[in-house]
Structure formats: structure tokens, C-alpha cells
Amino acid sequence: MAEKEPKETSSPTDTITFLGTGGARFMIISQILASGGLWFNLGGTEFIVDPGPGSIVQATKRKFNPEHLSAVIVSHRHLDHAHDVNIMAEAMTRGGFRQHGRLFAPHDALDTEPIILNYLRNRLESVEAFEAGKSYTLDNFTFSTPVRHIHGVENYGLVFKTEKYTIAYITDTRYFDDLPKYYQGDLLLLNVVFLKPFTAAEAEASNMPIDHLSVPDVERLVKEIKPKVAIMTHFGMGMWRAKPWLIAEQLTEKTGIKVIAARDGMKFHLSELDES
Numbered sequence: 698m699a700e701k702e703p704k705e706t707s708s709p710t711d712t713i714t715f716l717g718t719g720g721a722r723f724m725i726i727s728q729i730l731a732s733g734g735l736w737f738n739l740g741g742t743e744f745i746v747d748p749g750p751g752s753i754v755q756a757t758k759r760k761f762n763p764e765h766l767s768a769v770i771v772s773h774r775h776l777d778h779a780h781d782v783n784i785m786a787e788a789m790t791r792g793g794f795r796q797h798g799r800l801f802a803p804h805d806a807l808d809t810e811p812i813i814l815n816y817l818r819n820r821l822e823s824v825e826a827f828e829a830g831k832s833y834t835l836d837n838f839t840f841s842t843p844v845r846h847i848h849g850v851e852n853y854g855l856v857f858k859t860e861k862y863t864i865a866y867i868t869d870t871r872y873f874d875d876l877p878k879y880y881q882g883d884l885l886l887l888n889v890v891f892l893k894p895f896t897a898a899e900a901e902a903s904n905m906p907i908d909h910l911s912v913p914d915v916e917r918l919v920k921e922i923k924p925k926v927a928i929m930t931h932f933g934m935g936m937w938r939a940k941p942w943l944i945a946e947q948l949t950e951k952t953g954i955k956v957i958a959a960r961d962g963m964k965f966h967l968s969e970l971d972e973s
């Protein structure tokens with residue numbers, strides 16, 4: 698059983714902090730933009746989504762306390778999403794001195810090529826494998842993994858539902874027809890690696906993985922989903938060179954919906970959705 702403690706949080710309630718906004722190989726290797734994932738506080742429950750390399754560094758330097766995490770949620774087992782899972786598990790269990798914290802990840806990240814070391818896994822409260830279309834409860838809110846993405850390894854986006862807000866997170870994927878249908882929400886978070894879509898021939902020639910969203914995909918998704926606010930993150934090199942904040946301005950104009958480009962360390966207060 699988890700040790701019961703008074704709820705202490707290290708981040709403000711109902712916020713999402715972008716520990717890093719870099720995505721894909723070259724950005725992660727160079728750390729021009731940091732990596733580290735999304736630190737959530739929903740109604741006082743703290744958890745991290747996709748703790749990429751440096752997550753522990755980015756979190757602790759902002760005085761976030763990983764001992765307060767209730768869960769680590771991993772969309773897929775690529776390094777830029779899963780690298781710091783073990784150290785976060787170490788922190789959640791307070792160095793192994795308490796059985797605490799939940800890990801959620803796809804099957805292939807737990808079985809085929811485990812992202813979590815065995816000795817740490819045994820100290821967690823639970824380890825749960827995602828299924829498409831399933832919902833999970835974490836304290837005072839639920840989240841679901843509506844659909845498997847097209848991205849090589851097993852991969853799911855997330856939809857969080859609190860009493861007040863629905864937050865949809867479209868992690869790495871190639872665009873597919875029903876994608877907007879699965880991610881209705883007040884806030885839409887999008888991983889946007891590419892500026893332009895790659896053709897299959899270009900991808901083959903450059904050996905680039907093409908299963909990522911690009912800016913035209915974002916325009917389509919924002920127009921169809923119509924969230925109150927959309928936030929882009931997980932930028933690849935080309936996207937970064939094009940200055941994501943300028944792209945966000947253009948998308949805001951084109952869609953009539955507020956589109957923001959996340960910056961490293963940016964904190965989004967969900968109360969901003971009440972004003973939109």
C-alpha cells in the first residue's frame with residue numbers, strides 16, 4: 698500500500714510545465730532545446746509525461762520535487778520520451794524506501810524492450826500497459842489512450858479529463874484520417890517535429906523517419922478540433938530554425954484559435970482556458 702501523506706506539491710495547481718521543447722534525434726543529441734517532457738499538476742496531483750533525457754535536471758532546477766510524483770506516463774519507448782523513466786521511478790519511491798507511484802506505458806515498452814529496470818519496477822505501486830480505447834483513473838481525474846498512433850513502435854496519445862478541463866496530447870504520429878476525432882479538448886498539445894511534410898522519396902533518400910506531424914497537419918488539426926488553446930512542442934531542428942513562435946502567430950491568424958509555441962520551462966495555467 699502507498700504511504701498516506703498530506704498532499705504537498707512542488708508546482709502550482711492546474712499547470713503544465715514544458716520541461717523541454719526539443720524533439721527527435723538531432724535536437725536531443727545537441728540539446729539546443731532541452732528535452733524532459735511535460736510536468737503536470739492537475740488538482741494537486743503531480744505526474745510527468747514523456748520524461749526524455751535531462752528530465753530530472755530540468756525538473757529539479759525548477760524546484761519541482763520528483764518525490765511528489767504520483768505517476769510517470771510514457772507514450773512510447775523512444776529515447777526522447779522515455780530516457781529518464783528510471784530516475785523518476787527512483788525519485789517516486791524515494792530511493793526505494795517506499796512502495797509508491799504508478800508507471801503507464803505501452804506493452805512493448807514494458808515487455809519487448811523494457812524501459813524500466815527490474816529492481817525499480819518492483820518498488821512501484823503499479824505498472825500498467827496501455828490499450829487503445831481504455832481509460833485510467835489517477836486520484837481526482839481520468840485519462841484515456843484513445844488510439845494507437847502510426848509511429849513505428851507502439852504509441853498512444855493521451856486525453857486527460859478533470860472536472861473542469863479536457864486536455865488532449867497528440868504525441869508523435871504520422872497524420873491519419875480520424876486523428877482529430879480522437880483528440881477533442883479545451884487544450885490541445887501537439888508534438889510538431891517537422892516544418893513541412895516529407896515525401897516518401899525524400900524520407901528514403903535521407904533516411905529520415907517520416908512518422909511525425911508537420912505544420913500543415915497542425916493547421917488541419919486545430920481547425921477541426923477547435924480547442925480553446927493549442928500549444929506546439931517537441932520541435933525538430935528545421936522547425937526550430939523557422940522560429941516556432943512566428944509559426945504560432947501565423948497559425949493563430951489562419952485558424953482564429955490561439956496557437957502558442959512552447960518555450961523551455963514555460964508554465965501554462967489551465968485557468969487561461971477560462972478566458973479564451
Ligand SMILES: [Zn+2]
Binds near residue numbers: 773775848869
Ligand atoms: Zn518517437
